[in-house]
Amino acid sequence: MLQDADVSNADRLRKLFHNEEKRMKFRYTMVAAALCTALAAASGVAHAQTIRVANQGDALSLDPHSLNESLQLSVTGNVYEPLVGRGKDLSLSPALATAWKQTSPTVWRFELRKGVTFHDGSPFTADDVVFSFGRAAGDGSDMRSYTNDIKEVRKIDAHTVEIETKAPFPILPDVISLVYIMSKKWCEENQALKPVDRRKGVENAASFRANGTGPFRVRERQPNVRTVFARHGGYWGPIESNATEIVFTPIGNDATRVAALLSGEIDVMEPIPVQDIARVNAGANTRAVTGPELRTIFLGMDQKRDELLYSNVKGKNPFKDKRVRQAFYQAIDIEGIKRVVMRGASNPTALLVGPGINGFLPEQNKRLPYDPEAAKKLLAEAGYPNGFEVTMNCPNDRYVNDGQICEAVAANLSRVGVKINLQAETKGTYFPKVLRRDTSFYMLGWTPGTYDAHNALNALVRCVDDKGSGQFNLGSYCNPKVDELTMKIQSETDKAKRAAMIKEAFDLHAADIGHLPLHQQSLAWGVSKKVKLVQLADNFMPFKWMSITN
Incomplete structure (x- = not known):
């Protein structure tokens, strides 16, 4: 349990670093004090086999079905596992299933790994798989966009399950690679039968404790302070790491996080602020590990309500007018954002998917021109010659320079x-606010968990229903023709036909100005020269591939 002293220290330090520009004189003198709270316990146990990892934010819960967000799934993915996992090249690899095959166009059979136990020692069986898929598809789950086209998950025997889909689904193994398996027995005993609903602020035992089959178990959890992961001695497979424990610490202030890496207080940090990459590379004991990321950052607009929740326009919704959506698009100086805010570490895009995602076509990736005068004309034609007011919701600790990007968009x-x-x-x-659609204009980032365009179409573009279709289509964009194509894309096995349908769907979405795509951001991890790790383009950080030397 968090001590009172820790709380007061954390509050005091947050106030000190709330406005870095005004308080630059504290930047270095207060680093040690800032780290006192975040890393005190870590320093007491630091040794050659402890790796200390820092991030700008924390996983909001340990429940693997509560939030479909990359950091959340990356952290919990060290504790929980799917049936089908990913290798170092992001290709499919056996996890809790050793083999899988289609027995009919709509049925997949999975052979489960034998001899696997959860961290509490209980055996892993088909019952846990059936339970977990039901939980992930149920009320409160944020993972329903991965299960919405599954008709049934059934047990054949203790180590065999079948998944039947509503229609032929050749990419099902890719789709379920982020559906983590929980212990049915543990969830029953701990009253955690349903996932935490982040929209309602509901919590249960799975929010703070975990019982998975993964290579690391949770030994200590202090939300927003630190989480300690211990190596699971009973893991079913090899662990390519010499770490006996990982200490994960959220450090929201960029200056503090960078200083902690440079001083050796932490071993790995993510992200490096773009302006500090050169400084980290120049450090005697640090390096920046950079690369392209599969995530696309975009803006969405409420296109469903007859009147926006947060606008001075009454009696109608400006975003229902394509001319307004296009005006917003053409008013955004994306090259200026790349140059000034992102320091060149972004790739402007016209699509909701980028390079590395199956279905991405470079020739399709052509943005509408930045043209403020054209934007003014479109607004006037739509009946808003003097513009209007609207609230924009943005995170300030989730994506690279997210708050600054939104400030730049507002200025544009x-x-x-x-x-x-x-x-x-x-x-x-x-996230709880926008996920319950309590927004008029918002920012979101998306990495297709399947590394396929169907995922973005299904989760972000498809018309919203109560089964998980369009679960993250928070502005409720809807084009029945796009939906029809999305269903065909799901079932099509001919690669050329499928690619043509993906192109058509994105062309329709672009013509509608369904969303406002911005860019793909770049990965930048700060790493001690003593640490070896694998950087994945989905920005997941598997501890099992992380080692440290003396």
């Missing part, structure tokens, strides 16, 4: 007469 839109009331906040309050 002000030049065409749109007043943005920017509400930037920590992801702990941001």
